[in-house]
Amino acid sequence: xxxxxxxxxxxxxxxxxxxxxxxxxxxxxxxxxxxxxxxxxxxxxxxxxxxxxxxxxxxxxxxxxxxxxxxxxxxxxxxxxxxxxxxxxxxxxxxxxxxxxxxxxxxxxxxxxxxxxxxxxxxxxxxxxxxxxxxxxxxxxxxxxxxxxxxxxxxxxxxxxxxxxxxxxxxxxxxxxxxxxxxxxxxxxxxxxxxxxxxxxxxxxxxxxxxxxxxxxxxxxxxxxxxxxxxxxxxxxxxxxxxxxxxxxxxxxxxxxxxxxxxxxxxxxxxxxxxxxxxxxxxxxxxxxxxxxxxxxxxxxxxxxxxxxxxxxxxxxxxxxxxxxxxxxxxxxxxxxxxxxxxxxxxxxxxxxxxxxxxxxxxxxxxxxxxxxxxxxxxxxxxxxxxxxxxxxxxxxxxxxxxxxxxxxxxxxxxxxxxxxxxxxxxxxxxxxxxxxxxxxxxxxxxxxxxx
Amino acid sequence: xxxxxxxxxxxxxxxxxxxxxxxxxxxxxxxxxxxxxxxxxxxxxxxxxxxxxxxxxxxxxxxxxxxxxxxxxxxxxxxxxxxxxxxxxxx
Numbered sequence: 336x337x338x339x340x341x342x343x344x345x346x347x348x349x350x351x352x353x354x355x356x357x358x359x360x361x362x363x364x365x366x367x368x369x370x371x372x373x374x375x376x377x378x379x380x381x382x383x384x385x386x387x388x389x390x391x392x393x394x395x396x397x398x399x400x401x402x403x404x405x406x407x408x409x410x411x412x413x414x415x416x417x418x419x420x421x422x423x424x425x426x427x428x429x430x431x432x433x434x435x436x437x438x439x440x441x442x443x444x445x446x447x448x449x450x451x452x453x454x455x456x457x458x459x460x461x462x463x464x465x466x467x468x469x470x471x472x473x474x475x476x477x478x479x480x481x482x483x484x485x486x487x488x489x490x491x492x493x494x495x496x497x498x499x500x501x502x503x504x505x506x507x508x509x510x511x512x513x514x515x516x517x518x519x520x521x522x523x524x525x526x527x528x529x530x531x532x533x534x535x536x537x538x539x540x541x542x543x544x545x546x547x548x549x550x551x552x553x554x555x556x557x558x559x560x561x562x563x564x565x566x567x568x569x570x571x572x573x574x575x576x577x578x579x580x581x582x583x584x585x586x587x588x589x590x591x592x593x594x595x596x597x598x599x600x601x602x603x604x605x606x607x608x609x610x611x612x613x614x615x616x617x618x619x620x621x622x623x624x625x626x627x628x629x630x631x632x633x634x635x636x637x638x639x640x641x642x643x644x645x646x647x648x649x650x651x652x653x654x655x656x657x658x659x660x661x662x663x664x665x666x667x668x669x670x671x672x673x674x675x676x677x678x679x680x681x682x683x684x685x686x687x688x689x690x691x692x693x694x695x696x697x698x699x700x701x702x703x704x705x706x707x708x709x710x711x712x713x714x715x716x717x718x719x720x721x722x723x724x725x726x727x728x729x730x731x732x733x734x735x736x737x738x739x740x741x742x743x744x745x746x747x748x749x750x751x752x753x754x755x756x757x758x759x760x761x762x763x764x765x766x767x768x769x770x771x772x773x774x775x776x777x778x779x780x781x782x783x784x785x786x787x
Numbered sequence: 788x789x790x791x792x793x794x795x796x797x798x799x800x801x802x803x804x805x806x807x808x809x810x811x812x813x814x815x816x817x818x819x820x821x822x823x824x825x826x827x828x829x830x831x832x833x834x835x836x837x838x839x840x841x842x843x844x845x846x847x848x849x850x851x852x853x854x855x856x857x858x859x860x861x862x863x864x865x866x867x868x869x870x871x872x873x874x875x876x877x878x
Contacts, residue, residue: 337795337869339825341876342836346797346865400849403867587874 349404353556353619354585356592357612358408358444359395360532361388362539362547362605365414365448373425377433380419384411384437384446387546387602392442394599398592406592407553407614407754408444412537417451421460431471431478438477445520447537449480452527455489455777465495468502472517473509479535485525485723487730490780496723497772499523500716504739507708511741514749518738519703523719525726525733530606531662536734547605549662550593554585555611556618558645562627574628575648582609582652590657606661609653610698611645613673615756621645621666622675633675634685642666643696663732665698671738671751671758672703681759687718695725700734705749705758708741710765715739717768720778728781792842793822793869796855800862802833809858810835817851819844833862838869 348354368379388411395406413434420427431449438446449471451461468480482499485491503518510517522536529540532549539547561581565574589607597604613621622633625641646665654660668690670676679685687704694700700722706715719735726733740749740760750757798810807826814821814837823838846854852866 337838337872337876339836342795342797342872345867345872345875350863350865400847401868402871403848403852403865404871584875588871591870591874 348554348557352554352560353614353616354554354588355405355407356550356589357553358410358532358551359391359406359593359596360410360412360537360549360551361391361600361602362412362530362543362549363387364539364543364545365419366541369419369422371423373423373429376419376423377429380430381433381437384413384434385441388443389441390600394596397599398596402592404588404592410443410532410534410537411438411446412532412539413446413448414539414541415450415452416448417460417464418541419460420464421458427464427467428471428474431467431475434478435475443477445477445479445534447479447481447534448539449478450482450538452483453492453495454483454486454525455492457495465498465502468521469505469509469517472506472520479520479537481522481524481527481536481538483524483527484719485727485778487526487727488780488784491525491720491723491727491778493720493772493777494775496716496720497775499719500712500714500772503715503737504712507739507741514751515738515741516751519736519751519755521736523735525723526731528662528732532606532608533610533612533663535736543605544603546602548593548597548600548602549605549608550589551608551610551612551662552585552589553610553612553619554581555613555621555624557581557585558611559618559620559624559627562624571644575644578645578648579652582649583656586653586656604659606659607653607657608662609649609660609664610662611649611666613667613669613676614754615672615674615677617674620673620675621668622673622679626675632682632684633679634689638689639692639696642668642693646697663698667699667702668693668697669703669736670761671705671749671756672754673756677756677758680761687761687763691721691725694722694733695729699732700726702734702736703755703758704737705740705760706737706763707745707760708739708743710739710763711767711769713767713769713772714763714765716772718763720772724778727778728783730783791840794819794839794841794848794851795867795869795872796835796837796839797865798833798835798855798859798862800833800859802828802831806833806859806862807835810837810855813855813858814839817844817846817854819846819851
């Protein structure tokens, strides 16, 4: 039987501590939509996404009401569009516009998959898609793009790294009258995962089933609140234990909502991603969890250790709660989307170098970081290369989502609004890495790749 | 599906005369059956938790919340399907 304190705990988590399901994401394979005529191909893409996902928003809202828990985003991820470009040829932006139109028509928040995987090299369609990213992101609203430039198995494609530095800059320039928003929808990955439900990096991998529904849970506010009730002298292992228990509860809610939504939509349940995903709302910050553990401000020495413990405890708690854990599963550290990170960046406590160290122990990479508008493409490429190297060597996903704030200098701020938040321009080292970046080629796969 | 569908209702707010009667009347109007109930006054705040059998009710959970909330407009009313509590607190 249920007891009073369990019931009140659940209600407090949702009402006061911002517990929510961050996203239900339907992954749809578009392999069967490829046609040698790009217009026919686009029509098939539209029809398939529309027919599978037209009830996604309605289903999400039904579950929200049934369980009284907000499902913040309803999204769709699709097969990397470069695969379709390879068959059809033509201007890839047509696909972007098709995705944008269907996303608007079914009422979802984002659609991901304007993507390509080029960690080992380029094949038909890859380069065309990469070249079109700045235009695609400036001419659409809901489309998200990602490019995988490296992996532990394949090494790092430095030609792709070089080009992506340029594309990040071009995207910012094309959207400079809209807070450079294009780059908030563009991620450069190393070891990209095929079943990630979170944007902007979601795409539906080729090894996935035809149509699946995955869930991303959230809940930094819940974790922080639980920690704030711990005694001052609780040891780190005691704190880890409490985080595990909380992550378990959060995950179970996600699992419940996900399986029920999948059943209602008549599709397979994919995975649950256990990430602690912050929002700019007060009380929904990963940085504040780290501060609750005992740091004066996020970015202080000790941040990496605290984050490593948090990330690990979240995984351990979640693993027991669900047998279909996947995606990124860990703690996210997007600067502009996290109230505590924004404060730390403004105060100068949090630097891009500290963030880079943090990415070695948490689930993602340099995420939502605003950099000076005059940062060169080579420097951006070098940031990407550094991050990809961390991912490659540590066999983990890393990513770069930086936003060059065209026309702004250090200390000024960009404001995207909504879940994407706002943030100050952070200092970047300006000594030139151009010679290395221009060498191109490939960083060979590390020893870790030879496991067979 | 013939299994019993249960909902958990919580009503929290400043104590006053007649809350329980209004909430129970709303529940009866929705053709839901009260299975369990606990009510207490914590520091002047009225706190009611009810577990309802809603198998025979033709109202959705959202409608049920609106009906109860409409009768006691000054109170914070939550109505949620029982599954979420089971998922969270039972292994």
